[in-house]
Amino acid sequence: MEETRKHLQFLFINEEASSNNINYDPLHFSHSSLSETSRPHPPTTTTKPPLLELLTQLPVYTPPASMPPPPPPPLPPNPIRNTTGLSRSRNNTEEMGATIQPPFPWATDRRAKIDSLESLLSKGIRTITGEVQCKKCEHRCTLEFDLESKFRYIGSLIRTKKETFRERAPAEWMNPTLPTCPSCNQPSCLKPIIPSDKTSINWLFLLLGQMLGCCTLEQLKFFCQHNLIHRTGAKNRLLYYTYLALCKQLDHKGPFDR
Numbered sequence: 001m002e003e004t005r006k007h008l009q010f011l012f013i014n015e016e017a018s019s020n021n022i023n024y025d026p027l028h029f030s031h032s033s034l035s036e037t038s039r040p041h042p043p044t045t046t047t048k049p050p051l052l053e054l055l056t057q058l059p060v061y062t063p064p065a066s067m068p069p070p071p072p073p074p075l076p077p078n079p080i081r082n083t084t085g086l087s088r089s090r091n092n093t094e095e096m097g098a099t100i101q102p103p104f105p106w107a108t109d110r111r112a113k114i115d116s117l118e119s120l121l122s123k124g125i126r127t128i129t130g131e132v133q134c135k136k137c138e139h140r141c142t143l144e145f146d147l148e149s150k151f152r153y154i155g156s157l158i159r160t161k162k163e164t165f166r167e168r169a170p171a172e173w174m175n176p177t178l179p180t181c182p183s184c185n186q187p188s189c190l191k192p193i194i195p196s197d198k199t200s201i202n203w204l205f206l207l208l209g210q211m212l213g214c215c216t217l218e219q220l221k222f223f224c225q226h227n228l229i230h231r232t233g234a235k236n237r238l239l240y241y242t243y244l245a246l247c248k249q250l251d252h253k254g255p256f257d258r
């Protein structure tokens with residue numbers, strides 16, 4: 001220790017004498033880095049003489065600037081982030097998780113699958129509601145449809161006209177006549193609000209209002225994908241298949257096979 005002190009005293013004198021020469025002494029680099037790292041300490045240390053400052057800070061070892069910093073500790077595994085990345089990167093129902101939280105009382109825990117008419121009636125579900133917004137004045141409100149009568153009407157339409165459809169949605173399904181806005185009285189203006197999250201689309205509401213044509217091709221493809229329907233083809237074909245498949249989910253004994 002005494003020897004180190006002497007050396008440091010020498011160093012201190014040298015530093016006083018010539019700052020140029022001292023730059024080549026490797027110990028001086030330690031001094032420099034010590035001083036650098038000591039800046040955040042209380043300002044009382046800066047009032048001490050340089051040698052005293054150096055001696056009081058000797059026990060603190062600071063690696064030379066040339067030594068690479070130690071690698072950061074490995075991040076702990078993040079199962080949530082990994083799961084999300086997997087489901088985004090792979091378009092596979094099983095890997096996304098087969099079941100979901102049913103978005104409506106008339107939906108099931110499967111994507112793009114609604115409950116059967118028999119099951120819904122047994123649960124006392126007779127009215128289906130959905131959100132709509134006016135295309136002119138942006139007024140938002142809720143519409144409701146009577147489940148049985150609306151489905152009976154669409155079912156009889158398909159039964160009587162299926163042959164003439166030729167596996168294509170008719171014009172009235174492609175460009176549905178929408179309800180009149182109660183706020184601005186503009187006819188055919190209440191458009192269904194379809195969420196960007198396709199898992200939360202109100203399929204039964206769109207079916208009963210014959211508003212499935214308001215869906216984009218991408219949204220119809222999502223429905224077809226989860227109902228094992230071939231997804232290629234024009235919008236009027238996918239729309240027709242969507243109508244049939246939703247009717248079949250409500251009543252699997254009805255005339256809704258392709």
Ligand SMILES: [Zn+2]
Nearest residue numbers: 134137181184
């Ligand atoms: Zn309006």
